Amino acid sequence: MSTVKSSIYKPLTESEAIALAKRLQLFTENSNLTCKEIGDGNLNLVFKITDTDNGNGIIIKQALPYAKVVGESWPLTLDRARIEAHALLKQSEFVPQFVPKVYYTDEQLAITIMEDLSHLQIARAALIEGKELPLLSTHIGEFLAKTLFYTSDYAVNQHFKKSLVKQFINPDLCKITEDLVFTDPFFNHDTNNFEQELGQDVERIWQDQELKLAVAKLKQKFLTKAEALLHGDLHTGSIFADENETKVIDPEFAYFGPIGFDVGQVFGNFLLNAFSRNAENQEVLFTHIETTWNVFVKEFSKAWKNDAAEIFAKTEGYLEDVLSEIFEEAVGFAGCEIIRRTIGLAHVADLDTLQPFDKKISTKQLALSVGSELIKNQKAIKNPCQFKEYVKQTVSN
Ligand SMILES: Nc1ncnc2c1ncn2[C@@H]1O[C@H](COP(=O)(O)OP(=O)(O)O)[C@@H](O)[C@H]1O
Numbered sequence: 001m002s003t004v005k006s007s008i009y010k011p012l013t014e015s016e017a018i019a020l021a022k023r024l025q026l027f028t029e030n031s032n033l034t035c036k037e038i039g040d041g042n043l044n045l046v047f048k049i050t051d052t053d054n055g056n057g058i059i060i061k062q063a064l065p066y067a068k069v070v071g072e073s074w075p076l077t078l079d080r081a082r083i084e085a086h087a088l089l090k091q092s093e094f095v096p097q098f099v100p101k102v103y104y105t106d107e108q109l110a111i112t113i114m115e116d117l118s119h120l121q122i123a124r125a126a127l128i129e130g131k132e133l134p135l136l137s138t139h140i141g142e143f144l145a146k147t148l149f150y151t152s153d154y155a156v157n158q159h160f161k162k163s164l165v166k167q168f169i170n171p172d173l174c175k176i177t178e179d180l181v182f183t184d185p186f187f188n189h190d191t192n193n194f195e196q197e198l199g200q201d202v203e204r205i206w207q208d209q210e211l212k213l214a215v216a217k218l219k220q221k222f223l224t225k226a227e228a229l230l231h232g233d234l235h236t237g238s239i240f241a242d243e244n245e246t247k248v249i250d251p252e253f254a255y256f257g258p259i260g261f262d263v264g265q266v267f268g269n270f271l272l273n274a275f276s277r278n279a280e281n282q283e284v285l286f287t288h289i290e291t292t293w294n295v296f297v298k299e300f301s302k303a304w305k306n307d308a309a310e311i312f313a314k315t316e317g318y319l320e321d322v323l324s325e326i327f328e329e330a331v332g333f334a335g336c337e338i339i340r341r342t343i344g345l346a347h348v349a350d351l352d353t354l355q356p357f358d359k360k361i362s363t364k365q366l367a368l369s370v371g372s373e374l375i376k377n378q379k380a381i382k383n384p385c386q387f388k389e390y391v392k393q394t395v396s397n
């Protein structure tokens, strides 16, 4: 992997993307290449370049100087491409099997060239289609445990950790999360986006002082708790998977934050998919939540026992306390993710594609109730079993 800093920024066209790939000798000179811009996310361009003779491909991801979902009226730093590439490289030190290979980066052009994962499917789409993805949560539990433990003060020399914190200072992308996840959905803000039929449910959220106090505290943790290098946007649209393989993409929101945030986003997105299903098909999502947590605990504890640098690591009860706090925070962060994906700016297809309309509205009402209950009852929910009971109880009330 090499990095070049001399180009001048310009959004690529499909033919320029091909020319770049050839110039970088990522294909042989006579290759017949096709290119298609396939970006379906909120922020960036994604070019898929394929050699038509053998099907081999690469992906060129390029940041735009604004948020694609809104347009040029929402300027956004190109530095997110540097953060994404460096986060992928850092994660690959601990879990190379779960991230795409990075072939090349150019900070000026804001591009990352990486492995084409088109043989896999985005997990959100696969779950909506009802696929089980049997290894997804085992892999994600291990991804979370290793990327988070090995970038934390539990594992890393404090001086080195602070140099990493500096490398991953990501204020613009953090501000998006601070606003879209932790602020706007809890106030009458113009970024919110919800059906008028949800008006009373949303008003209830805006008036709920107990809920708002709990969200304020979670937001404060997101702002201040520089515990480990987070992925920062670990929803099921950031995961490629099939029955055997799992790859986590799109860590442009990476920064040093609370471990429970990444874990909570995973829980929240599994639940959003569960809400979209009939009761008899929901169990597999609760199993994914349980497995994610159990594998996370197993791998995090193993890493702690073998590799902790912190002198207090062997102190009785410390690991257990750290894990309890991560779980408690994850429950609250999951609640925030569920609420923001239901009434905030950026929705999820799991809920938005539900039909008929009445079913969509009633499911969203349920999501808002469950999200609120999780946030308000974080301390009472101590394990995946109680998590499931709280969700089921809220659904049946
Ligand atoms: N490495 C990859 N291999 C194949 N397709 C990819 C790859 N990275 C991204 N994509 C495609 O581009 C889409 C958007 O990518 P993503 O990184 O999520 O962009 P954004 O940052 O804009 O959300 C993904 O949903 C996927 O379809």
Ligand SMILES: CSC[C@H]1O[C@H](OP(=O)(O)O)[C@H](O)[C@@H]1O
Pocket (backbone or CB within 6 Å): 040, 041, 042, 043, 067, 069, 176, 177, 180, 233, 237, 238, 250, 345, 346
């Ligand atoms: C204006 S950004 C909204 C939303 O989009 C990001 O998701 P993605 O990059 O995966 O499309 C992130 O979740 C932001 O909160």
